[in-house]
Amino acid sequence: MEFFTSFFSTDSLLVGTIIPFLFVLTVVVFVHEMGHYLVGRWCGIGVKAFSIGFGPELFGFTDRRGTRWKLSAIPLGGYVKFTGDMSASSQPDPEATEHLTAEELKVAFHTQPVWKRAATVFAGPLFNFFLTIAVFAVMFGFYGRYVLEPSVADVQPDSPAAMAGFEPGDRFVSVDGTTVRTFGDVQRLVSGRAGDELTFVVRRGEQEVELVARPRVSEQKDALGNTVKLGVIGVVTDETVGQPRLIEYGPLESVGEAVRETGYAIYRTGQFLKRFVAGREDRCQLGGPVRIADMAGKAAQLGFEWLVQLVALLSVGIGILNLLPIPPLDGGHLVFYAIEAVMRRPVSERVMDAVYRVGLFAVLAFMGFVFWNDLFGC
Incomplete structure (x- = not known):
């Protein structure tokens, strides 16, 4: 009984990590x-x-249209296999195509106009973004959002802000040309730009003052207890200056705010990847399935709403990664379709096969890299 209780407790590996x-x-x-x-x-x-x-099918069923719906053994992804495909990556199968009936040829993926193929491929990442918007919209609709005024209560000594000339009482107007409404907006715009020279416009009394600062890297703990490295300039606010308040959103307002929040998440993820490729981000900030499992377990302990927020953020990441122009990812397919649309003929099978092999190697290398980070590297 003690074993049974510990195995199914919320602190166990099964319930506390694997299931979330x-x-x-x-x-x-x-x-x-x-x-x-x-x-x-x-x-x-x-x-x-x-x-x-x-991998191997665990269980499934076939619907009246002939589609096999199944749950497979390795739960690290999924696929839709269209008529005429030879694999989950939607590569054409010439041998199988020869044996398709006339009716099957009409609905085969690779006999469709290029716009239909492109729309079908792009829909996967697009639905990931829709999922994130839906989650954020529900969260904003039910809980609203606490915000702080973009005002400075104190400037840390010897910080980038102190060297730039920030003063207590300054109110942020814009960061690098982007207008800010809350202190959180300032943090977002600064956090991903460590080492970059940023121009700040602040209101000081009746005047607007332009200041230039270069955020430095700071290690902090996020809400799930993970160590993250963020750019900071060394300004803080408090309840007196920040005047915290709860903003409540109606149905349409929550959707609009969710779209903006999703747009920021897409921008921030793309910004991170760009800086990572340039060697300006810590490799330990990238994680794979082990890191995601750990985060899911921590989020589940904080409450279901935290787990749903993790779903939203992971959905953005999956959407962006799939749009990278690397076969066999969706973005790689879209590149081939773009070339086909311009040249008015498909890319040759020999070229496509060679590019797919290189792309597959790159994807597997990336997966190995994040697994190494999860287990040994960080």
Whole structure:
């Protein structure tokens, strides 16, 4: 009984980590693949299989259209296999195409106009962004948002802000040309720009003053207890100056705010990847399945709403990664379709196969890199 209780307690590996991890990953993968499926069906493309996970099938069923819906053994992704595909990466299968009936050829993926194929491929990442918008909209609608005025209560000694000439009482107007409404806006714009020279416009009394500061890296703990490295300039606010307040949103307002929040998440993720490639971000900030599982467990302990927020943020990341122009990711397919649209003919099978091999190696190398980070590197 003690073993049974400990095995199924919220602190156990199964309930405390594995189940939250599978929940987060399954929701994100299901929505991504459902985007491919729904738009593909709307375009009249036949679907052979819809799988959550890879590898051997654990269980499933076949619907009246002939699509096999299944749950597979390796829960680290999923795929939609369209008519005429030879693999989950939607590469054409010439041998299988020869054996397709006339009816099947009409609905085969690779016999469709290029715009239908592109729309079907792009729908996966797009649905990931829709998921994030939906989650944020519900959160803003139910809970609102606490904000602080973008005013400075104190300037830390020897900080970039002190050297730039910031003073207590300054109120931020813009950061590098972007207008700010709250202190959180300032933090967001600064946090991803460590080492960059930023121009700040602040209101000081009746005047607007332009100041230039270069954020420095600071190690901090996020809400889940993870160590993150952020750019800071060394200004703080408090309740007296910041005047914290709760903003409540109606249905349409919550959607609008959710779109803005999702846009920021996309921008911040893209900014991180760009800086990472340039060697300006710490490699330990990238994690794989082990890191995600750990974060899911911590989020579940804080409450279901934290777990749902993790779903939203992971969904943005999955959407952006899939749009990278690397086969066999969705972005790689879109590059081929763009070339086909311009040249008015498909890319040759020999070239496509060679690029797919290089792309697959790059994806596997990246997966190995994040696994190493998870287990040994950081």
